[in-house]
Amino acid sequence: MPIKKKPVDETRGQIVDPVIKGIVDLYGFDDSWSLLPIIPMGKGFIVLNNKSETTKKAVLSYENKRYILKEVPWYCSNENFVSFMLKFQKAAHDAEMNLPGVVETQEETLFAEYSGKYYYLQEFILGESYNGSDKQIHEAGSNLGKLHEFSKLYVNRTDFDRTQFRETSFSLAKNMLNVLNQLVQQEEERLSTFELRILTSYITEATELVSELKSKVRDYPQLIIQVHGDYNPLNILYDDVGAVKTTFDLENTILDHPVHDIAEGLVDFSFNRYKKNSTRFKELSSKFNTKKVKTFIEGYKASNKLIFELARPHIPEVIGTTLTELITLGLVRGDYDFKVGSYALEVIRSNVSELKMVIEEV
């Protein structure tokens, strides 16, 4: 698969004023709109667009309503995908799933094209950020179960080319390993022999592991839905008692088995550790938090026992694959030191084996 290289960002993560003006014109806003650069996050604040992030966004105020304007990130910026993503978001919102409503342009499209890039406007929802409580984890699992039930019906009634957006956790993990491999080749002269040996060995063995895990999964493709694709704690906001208020950031949505989101949710809620207000990883954990694993699954089962039972046999292998993808992402982004490559596979294998028992018991 060809790898898209991230372009240099000359705007320090901002959607600049003239661009916002051009876009909101397409939505029929007059000049009374304003920006809200500071937004609440948990007990504190965050300043949007103060530094470069993958997704550029701005919060707008117009006629006493608040909106978030997002630029479709470089890695999924094509018209077909944006349409695929936003149609799902709109349908889910209309069906009272917890996703923000998408605002239509004056031309009644779900996104705006401006200066060669795609943008969309959605309602801005205030909420509490993830605090790690059992209640929030349970609700996140339950919310995912409901979203999958909706998605199953949505995909059945929707007419689109199912091959175009079909991916699996296995193909995504291999793509990410390819990205790391390409990066290592590019940086070969800069890397020491020691670094090079660890990273190339990791890439080879991780690729073998993904193939091995894939071979153990049978009957995997029977149930295909549109999955969220990035179901992590930072893409969910809660109310003050821990119920999910909204889920967002569907830029990784694809057609796959629901086990894709379940495995990713389990990795993100009970294994990965994040830096403050960031999707960047802190140091690599050694073990899953089995209490959190059980809580998330119990939440999911409470809202969608049927899909969970279909997914259950595949969860450990898909978790192993998702872990491989995300650890590789951590190495690509530099969140993890290269030395992680020397013990990551052992961490993945031991956790997959341990989780088999936990998941059978839930």
Added chain:
Amino acid sequence: MLPDKVIYVYSGKGGVGKSTLSVNLAYAMSLEGYKVGLFDADLSGSSVPIMIGKLEEKKPSFDNFKIIPGEYGGIYCNSLGFITEPVEGGYWHGKYLEGVLNQLLFETDWNDSEVLVIDLPPGINEVHRNLFSRLNGKCIIVTTPQDLSYIDTIRGMEMLNRFKIDMIGVVENMSHYVCECGQVDKVFKGDTKKNLCEPFNLELLLKIPLNSKISQYSNRGIPFIINDTSDESSALRELSKLVVINYDSYKTVRPTN
């Protein structure tokens, strides 16, 4: 609601002590019995949170997208520095700048403040243009007795005149150094009265000596005026009172040449 009296503290040059003067002027006014707000307009290099951090009573809070000022030792204060990490550089322009000023200053609630002291960034940039075109006030000029500071500050004073911001007078900071032996040393040799005050018909309001105690208090997060009983502190308190009392009498002046 914004207070009726707005006092800008400005210099064209960085590092002359604008934030130190702003903070201590605000607390001097508070000690004189006024209800005071303090706004740190230096969005790219906030110093105020460091200088008053130890006085925290209540952090800034969020209400319907407005940032309600925090309370620090009896005065209300808003600064982007309370919100962002010190390492996050600000890059503010256009609608982003307008938006952040709305949230922190214009559309927030300054409670019962009678006076608002605004610590401006140095130089001439979009923050000054945005503030001066939206909020009238009177300005205290700060300088060190150096030609380098005069040149930058005169440029800024001409900007103040263009925006019809009345100037109150000039405070000379780091005016001299008093050695432990009692000897007075003029570290910088400039003549502020001749170079800055006379051309703009301004009064030299106060000379503040170079004093390590001032920076030590600032670094500890406590304004020196609160605990200091020196002549300089008394003079600053007196000045703060006069500035509020005579606020309406300060009128825009024009350069004499």
